[in-house]
Amino acid sequence: MKAISETIFALLVLVFSLCQFELKAQHNQYFAADPTLDVYVDYGRALDIAPFDTIWGSDKITLTLWMRWWGRENPDVGNWANILTMSDSGGSGDNGVFWIQHNSINSKLEFAIHSTGRSYIQSSSDIADSVWYHIAAVYDGSLPNNNMKLYVNGGQQSSRNKSGNIRNPPNKTKMTMGRWPNPSSGYREFKGHVDEVSIWNRALTTIEIDSILVNPESVTGVNYDALGLVSYWNFDDSTANDATGNHIDGVIHGISPFGTMPIHLSSFTGFVNGDAVLLSWTTDSEVDNSYFEVQRSTNGVVWKTISELSAAGNSNRPVSYKMEDYEPKAGTNYYRLKQVDFDGKFTISESINVDVEVSFDQLGFEITMFNNFDGFGLMIMSEDEAVYAVDVYDIQGVKVKSFTDQVKRGGVNTHKQISNNLQSGVYIVMLRCNDLVWSARFKI
Numbered sequence: 001m002k003a004i005s006e007t008i009f010a011l012l013v014l015v016f017s018l019c020q021f022e023l024k025a026q027h028n029q030y031f032a033a034d035p036t037l038d039v040y041v042d043y044g045r046a047l048d049i050a051p052f053d054t055i056w057g058s059d060k061i062t063l064t065l066w067m068r069w070w071g072r073e074n075p076d077v078g079n080w081a082n083i084l085t086m087s088d089s090g091g092s093g094d095n096g097v098f099w100i101q102h103n104s105i106n107s108k109l110e111f112a113i114h115s116t117g118r119s120y121i122q123s124s125s126d127i128a129d130s131v132w133y134h135i136a137a138v139y140d141g142s143l144p145n146n147n148m149k150l151y152v153n154g155g156q157q158s159s160r161n162k163s164g165n166i167r168n169p170p171n172k173t174k175m176t177m178g179r180w181p182n183p184s185s186g187y188r189e190f191k192g193h194v195d196e197v198s199i200w201n202r203a204l205t206t207i208e209i210d211s212i213l214v215n216p217e218s219v220t221g222v223n224y225d226a227l228g229l230v231s232y233w234n235f236d237d238s239t240a241n242d243a244t245g246n247h248i249d250g251v252i253h254g255i256s257p258f259g260t261m262p263i264h265l266s267s268f269t270g271f272v273n274g275d276a277v278l279l280s281w282t283t284d285s286e287v288d289n290s291y292f293e294v295q296r297s298t299n300g301v302v303w304k305t306i307s308e309l310s311a312a313g314n315s316n317r318p319v320s321y322k323m324e325d326y327e328p329k330a331g332t333n334y335y336r337l338k339q340v341d342f343d344g345k346f347t348i349s350e351s352i353n354v355d356v357e358v359s360f361d362q363l364g365f366e367i368t369m370f371n372n373f374d375g376f377g378l379m380i381m382s383e384d385e386a387v388y389a390v391d392v393y394d395i396q397g398v399k400v401k402s403f404t405d406q407v408k409r410g411g412v413n414t415h416k417q418i419s420n421n422l423q424s425g426v427y428i429v430m431l432r433c434n435d436l437v438w439s440a441r442f443k444i
Helices: 050-054 184-188 206-214
Strands: 030-031 040-045 060-069 082-088 095-101 109-114 116-121 133-140 148-150 155-160 173-177 192-198 229-233 251-253 263-273 276-297 306-313 319-325 333-339 344-346 352-356 365-372 375-382 386-394 399-407 412-415 428-434 436-443
Touching: 030 040, 030 116, 040 428, 050 229, 060 095, 082 192, 095 133, 095 399, 109 133, 109 276, 116 148, 133 206, 155 319, 263 333, 263 352, 352 436, 365 436, 375 399, 375 428, 399 412
Parallel strands: none
Antiparallel strands: 030 192, 040 173, 040 251, 060 133, 060 192, 082 095, 082 173, 095 109, 109 116, 133 148, 148 155, 192 229, 263 276, 276 306, 276 319, 276 333, 333 344, 333 352, 365 375, 375 412, 386 399, 386 428, 428 436
16 A cells, blocks of 8 residues: 555655656656766757846846755766756866756755855755755845845755846856756766756745645746746656747756667557556668567666667568567666677667556555554554664755664564654654565654
8 A cells, every 4th residue: 555644745656767666746757867878958059048037147046856865976077066056067067057966975955156156065864875856946035134045855954145136147157956056076976867957037935845845836927937946856757848938958968869660660558467568669661680689778878788679670561579678677667679680780769668567555554653642653564574764864865764674474563752852843754574564654
């Protein structure tokens, strides 16, 4: 059963370059930055992005996004790993307009804005691996103090006094996502996932930030046409195109373009069939086509060959193929075809995605939460022996409690004292087992 009670702080999401059950706001796709493959988004020269004219020379801006690390120890990751930045691509990268990046050891988040000078603030809590965080950075120069603020998961973590209007971008300023525009410091590349990125020409309120975290449309509007919304990227169509009418579209770099296949692929589909995914495709014609490799990915970047099928070779009539993937992953699975010629040359098809939902009850795993005079607790039952981990976070995303345990086959574990020694407030509990994540919000 999917045991999620009360208000869900962040849902388990299926996403662009990897889809597993994770703490996140909604089911959708996301962008996966990868320094090894030089995958990042380039939005071009800032002065050429006309809608940003409403920001330059004003004293208000808001940036919001979801992010999570997915390979912090990758050797190609840079210090001060950048998520979203607008800075000088030719001179000093620090000569920027704004950015959301990490500190020098990539442990905390940093928000910088340039008005009369460059100022930055950092999160008070560390950022954990493989955990989704909602980030909001706000500057409102009309306020007398504490007008530069950084929020993590809806909680304000830092602020400072700042003044002046936001600068006009220097000539070589570019906007990028997933790395710095400047080659120094190794481009400060980030390896992880980014989603639901918005830029505003006004300062969102704390209430609006809380609302956009849980339900973006409540703030942005169902057509992303809210007052002051300059751009919004949700990557739902596997592109970096702007969802607003301002059309601030980015180019995803580092992904090899699809070549022209020596076959005419008239269809390529996949759907869940019991515990497997059934894939089928049809060619209208083939030239020197030796075989197909069926490849699967859980992140849209790293692919694994899961099957090979001999091809027709040469054909001018429709030929149909089928195969079943009996080991799909929980979440969204991406599939593509690698078509290999007799001489070893190959081309890659465009990918399709198939959502595979697996819940705890399908694994014979049941979770019940309760809140009584003993405090918040969990009751865990499993048909089979299972090892699980429990983490408790405060509303600012700081882990305050963590433990692992094991439930025997057909046994029951009860944890009554999860809330012991915690101050009054709102907390999120996460239970992980077999690549699944269950989460709930509780108050003490």
